[in-house]
Amino acid sequence: MTAPLLEVDDLRTRFLTPRGPMVAVDGVSLTLAAGETLGIVGESGSGKSVLGRTIMGLITNGPTTTVTGAVRVDGADIHQLTPQGRRALWGTKIAMVFQDPMTSLNPTKRVGTHLSESLRFHRGLSRGAARTRAVELLKLVGIPEPERRAGQYPHELSGGMRQRVVIAMALACDPKLLIADEPTTALDVTVQKQILDLLQSLAERLQMATILISHDLGTVSGRTDRVAVMYAGRVVESGETRDVFAQPRHPYSGALIESIPRLDAASHSLLPAIVGQPPNMLNPPSGCRFAPRCAFAQDRCRTETPALVDDVACHFPLTQALEVHA
Amino acid sequence: MTTPALEATDLVVEFPVGRGQKVHAVSGVSLSVAPGETLGILGESGCGKSTIGRALIQMPAPDSGTVRLGDRELTGLRAKELRGARARMQIIMQDPISSLNPRRKVKDLVWESHAIWGYDGDDKEAKIDEVLRAVGLDPETVRERRPHELSGGQAQRVCIARALMMDPVVLICDEPVSSLDVSVQAQILNLLEATKARYDLSLVFIAHDVAVVKNISDRVMVMYLGKSCEVLPSEDLHLRAVHPYTRLLLSSLPEAQQSSSANGDVVVERVAAELPSPLNPPSGCRFRTRCPLATDRCAAEEPLLRDIGAGHQVACHNVAL
Ligand SMILES: Nc1ncnc2c1ncn2[C@@H]1O[C@H](COP(=O)(O)OP(=O)(O)OP(=O)(O)O)[C@@H](O)[C@H]1O
Numbered sequence: 001m002t003a004p005l006l007e008v009d010d011l012r013t014r015f016l017t018p019r020g021p022m023v024a025v026d027g028v029s030l031t032l033a034a035g036e037t038l039g040i041v042g043e044s045g046s047g048k049s050v051l052g053r054t055i056m057g058l059i060t061n062g063p064t065t066t067v068t069g070a071v072r073v074d075g076a077d078i079h080q081l082t083p084q085g086r087r088a089l090w091g092t093k094i095a096m097v098f099q100d101p102m103t104s105l106n107p108t109k110r111v112g113t114h115l116s117e118s119l120r121f122h123r124g125l126s127r128g129a130a131r132t133r134a135v136e137l138l139k140l141v142g143i144p145e146p147e148r149r150a151g152q153y154p155h156e157l158s159g160g161m162r163q164r165v166v167i168a169m170a171l172a173c174d175p176k177l178l179i180a181d182e183p184t185t186a187l188d189v190t191v192q193k194q195i196l197d198l199l200q201s202l203a204e205r206l207q208m209a210t211i212l213i214s215h216d217l218g219t220v221s222g223r224t225d226r227v228a229v230m231y232a233g234r235v236v237e238s239g240e241t242r243d244v245f246a247q248p249r250h251p252y253s254g255a256l257i258e259s260i261p262r263l264d265a266a267s268h269s270l271l272p273a274i275v276g277q278p279p280n281m282l283n284p285p286s287g288c289r290f291a292p293r294c295a296f297a298q299d300r301c302r303t304e305t306p307a308l309v310d311d312v313a314c315h316f317p318l319t320q321a322l323e324v325h326a
Numbered sequence: 327m328t329t330p331a332l333e334a335t336d337l338v339v340e341f342p343v344g345r346g347q348k349v350h351a352v353s354g355v356s357l358s359v360a361p362g363e364t365l366g367i368l369g370e371s372g373c374g375k376s377t378i379g380r381a382l383i384q385m386p387a388p389d390s391g392t393v394r395l396g397d398r399e400l401t402g403l404r405a406k407e408l409r410g411a412r413a414r415m416q417i418i419m420q421d422p423i424s425s426l427n428p429r430r431k432v433k434d435l436v437w438e439s440h441a442i443w444g445y446d447g448d449d450k451e452a453k454i455d456e457v458l459r460a461v462g463l464d465p466e467t468v469r470e471r472r473p474h475e476l477s478g479g480q481a482q483r484v485c486i487a488r489a490l491m492m493d494p495v496v497l498i499c500d501e502p503v504s505s506l507d508v509s510v511q512a513q514i515l516n517l518l519e520a521t522k523a524r525y526d527l528s529l530v531f532i533a534h535d536v537a538v539v540k541n542i543s544d545r546v547m548v549m550y551l552g553k554s555c556e557v558l559p560s561e562d563l564h565l566r567a568v569h570p571y572t573r574l575l576l577s578s579l580p581e582a583q584q585s586s587s588a589n590g591d592v593v594v595e596r597v598a599a600e601l602p603s604p605l606n607p608p609s610g611c612r613f614r615t616r617c618p619l620a621t622d623r624c625a626a627e628e629p630l631l632r633d634i635g636a637g638h639q640v641a642c643h644n645v646a647l
Pocket residue numbers: 015017022024042043044045046047048049050051215281
């Protein structure tokens with residue numbers, strides 16, 4: 001068997017904050033094969049973005065940050081590389097798209113320049129060749145009149161167009177893995193669909209593996225092969241996306257799926273809400289972190305941390321399919 | 327027929343932005359909410375939802391158009407009269423924590439609105455506790471806390487408690503769950519339903535999430551760029567909506583949310599180009615630059631909302647009925 005494209009092994013990201021240490025990602029392991037798509041879902045603060053950035057190597061060991069475990073991309077451990085070594089992987093092996101396109105764009109640079117600079121740096125293209133390729137890339141991501149757009153500044157584009165530019169930048173050097181962190185959360189629904197469709201078709205066409213991070217279960221459900229559900233810094237369940245949505249085994253995944261209003265349910269139907277609120281990560285509950293909110297919790301849950309066994313971290317996993325999907 | 331709890335006619339709100347230009351935020355929208363009814367307002371960012379919410383409570387008052395709360399006309403009232411008349415219509419905002427004064431304690435925040443009226447009965451504490459309990463908060467735990475010590479969900483509950491303190495007949499909720507954790511949204515939606523029943527309220531519920539709006543509303547008004555394009559019973563939203571924009575909105579939802587019986591029509595946008603600017607909206611039908619059914623008439627003539635039966639209204643020249 002060939003080694004997977006991405007191997008994340010017992011990854012832990014710990015921040016020293018003014019209010020004490022906080023483990024934002026707490027022992028996450030994942031693998032991803034070439035061309036595969038993985039969704040990461042979870043609520044705000046569950047550690048999705050920190051996980052994505054730690055995989056990318058944007059978060060590394062530092063004065064207030066400790067990363068343990070390993071992230072191997074094509075066999076190379078990102079966190080053992082020198083900063084230059086990491087930078088050489090960015091764009092060519094692994095690239096990232098963020099929620100707010102402006103974090104990746106320089107307002108004083110023209111759209112085309114963003115693309116051609118990276119092409120010249122990574123690919124050693126000449127000025128002219130880089131410009132031609134930049135226009136091709138803009139066309140690839142569905143931007144009308146790419147020649148004209150290349151000469152415009154980011155603020156002259158709509159949010160959806162900017163996110164297309166950022167995607168074009170991420171794809172400029174043919175990465176094998178794209179991490180998209182809430183790539184459409186800031187966009188309108190009608191534009192969201194366009195961007196997600198685009199990402200999906202590009203990933204297929206370019207044989208690129210994708211990690212799609214989102215708090216929106218709907219976004220992930222129809223567009224990924226596998227999914228990992230995070231709660232309070234840990235993966236509580238993973239599996240084939242279809243299976244997890246049809247028959248979640250972790251009580252949190254189940255409750256989350258059921259609590260979301262459905263368009264095909266009658267108006268005014270009572271939503272099966274999850275009680276309580278997500279934990280304070282500076283002082284998370286002992287044992288299973290979902291125990292204070294779990295309808296199935298027993299004494300054991302409060303003392304003994306359930307390990308991820310057979311893709312679910314729960315002492316008493318659910319055994320029945322959800323009614324709504326029956 | 328009974329008097330609507332709230333009725334607004336031909337609301338227009340424009341924001342001058344210099345150089346003689348103005349944002350056409352709301353351009354002639356009418357709505358009415360029956361007693362005990364929930365009207366949902368659905369639309370994408372910038373279509374004017376919040377502006378309508380604020381025009382209804384006259385903060386600021388619309389540039390033209392009228393707002394009646396019960397049988398009281400609000401437009402044109404002087405500040406003092408308005409404050410009294412408006413008290414029975416309360417608004418809840420999207421970002422609960424920042425809409426609360428950070429220095430005040432929960433008990434004062436809840437009482438604040440009441441205190442304006444100079445009421446200071448000795449049942450004050452009891453009243454505060456009662457309303458906190460009504461929104462599912464434990465008075466012992468939260469009474470002395472300040473906003474930053476609350477979770478988003480708790481803060482939204484405090485906002486609802488504050489509004490209830492004024493004994494409103496109409497509650498306007500502007501994206502009350504958009505900033506909350508997914509797992510907390512359902513709690514607040516259920517709470518709003520229960521509160522509405524318990525306090526006999528009419529609700530205006532503003533949101534961009536189609537399924538959330540469908541769940542809580544009796545009727546839904548769909549807006550595009552400052553105009554109302556379709557109004558229909560919420561039960562019919564995903565199956566019977568006919569306006570090309572509503573169809574586009576529905577077909578943009580993740581597959582898991584789409585109903586299998588949703589006509590199967592894939593509304594393809596005409597051009598995946600720029601959205602029109604509210605500074606200079608398209609003539610005629612404002613959706614025409616993206617509409618697959620657009621014809622010359624759509625540019626020349628504005629489609630008016632017309633009744634198509636069963637409580638359904640649509641503003642379009644070309645939908646086949
Ligand atoms: N650089 C940092 N220093 C300290 N704490 C951090 C840092 N970055 C993130 N955190 C904290 O780590 C936790 C996880 O944050 P993260 O951004 O990964 O959540 P998320 O799942 O992406 O949430 P959202 O859906 O809101 O984007 C949060 O409590 C956050 O406040």
